[in-house]
Amino acid sequence: MKTSRVKLICDTGVISRAYSNFENFKSIIEDLSIKYEICITTTIKIELYRWIYDYKSKVGLKTFNAILKSINSLPVIKLDRKVCDVAEKLTIKHHQSGVGDLLTAAVSIDKKVKLFTINYKDFKTIPRINLYLPPHFQ
Amino acid sequence: MKKPISKSASKDVTKTTQKAEKLHPILQGAKILEPYKNIIKPYGIENF
Numbered sequence: 001m002k003t004s005r006v007k008l009i010c011d012t013g014v015i016s017r018a019y020s021n022f023e024n025f026k027s028i029i030e031d032l033s034i035k036y037e038i039c040i041t042t043t044i045k046i047e048l049y050r051w052i053y054d055y056k057s058k059v060g061l062k063t064f065n066a067i068l069k070s071i072n073s074l075p076v077i078k079l080d081r082k083v084c085d086v087a088e089k090l091t092i093k094h095h096q097s098g099v100g101d102l103l104t105a106a107v108s109i110d111k112k113v114k115l116f117t118i119n120y121k122d123f124k125t126i127p128r129i130n131l132y133l134p135p136h137f138q
Numbered sequence: 139m140k141k142p143i144s145k146s147a148s149k150d151v152t153k154t155t156q157k158a159e160k161l162h163p164i165l166q167g168a169k170i171l172e173p174y175k176n177i178i179k180p181y182g183i184e185n186f
Contacts, residue, residue: 016181019167026168033162051181059174070167 008036008132009077009108011117012047012100015040019052019067028134032116039075041107043100077107086110094126105129 010029017025032038040048048071056064087106094102101119105126108115114132117123123131161169171178 012181015164018164019171020178020180021168021172021175022180026165029162029164033165038162038164047181055174055178058177059171063170063174066170067167070163070170073163 005035005037007039007075007077007111007113008032009039009041009044009104009113009115011104011115011119012044012051013118014116015044015048015074016051017118019070032134037075039077039113040071041077041104042079043103045071045074045076047100077111077113079103079107083107083110090126097122 010032014025014028018029029038049068052064052067052071059067083103083106086109087102090102090106090109091097094105097105101122104115104117105123107113108130109126109128112130114130115123116132116134120131120133120137123129
């Protein structure tokens with residue numbers, strides 16, 4: 001029987017650091033993947049696509065497509081009407097935050113899924129958000 | 139007397155070992171991008 005693991009959203013900064021071969025982020029992903037189902041949101045997926053697209057000419061089509069395949073294999077928590085409602089409420093007080101950050105925060109709040117981000121300081125002022133801070137970062 | 143390990147049980151062990159060895163897709167991606175690690179910067183860091 002397949003056991004379901006707890007979902008954890010990893011932000012674009014975290015995943016792109018692991019992809020970029022930052023050793024500490026690779027080992028964090030390795031550790032987290034044992035306990036959690038590492039997820040992304042629609043906005044994180046878009047950001048990852050945009051990020052790797054900037055390197056398409058440098059890494060070549062084959063590598064570029066392999067990374068897209070890797071990104072596509074990550075489970076995505078979609079934006080829905082409720083998430084958008086939460087994001088709209090958040091923007092009243094956090095209008096200086098980026099669109100991607102606000103939507104990801106809204107997913108985390110509405111779906112009650114922990115969020116692991118390197119922008120801990122920016123997110124921690126958002127009420128009801130459940131941030132994950134790995135032991136390495138504490 | 140110890141019971142010999144059944145064929146199906148030994149298959150299960152092999153399956154589990156293979157599963158444990160299988161890299162997470164993000165780590166597979168990192169492996170693919172390893173030759174480019176000096177030119178690739180994480181998201182949000184300018185690519186200059």
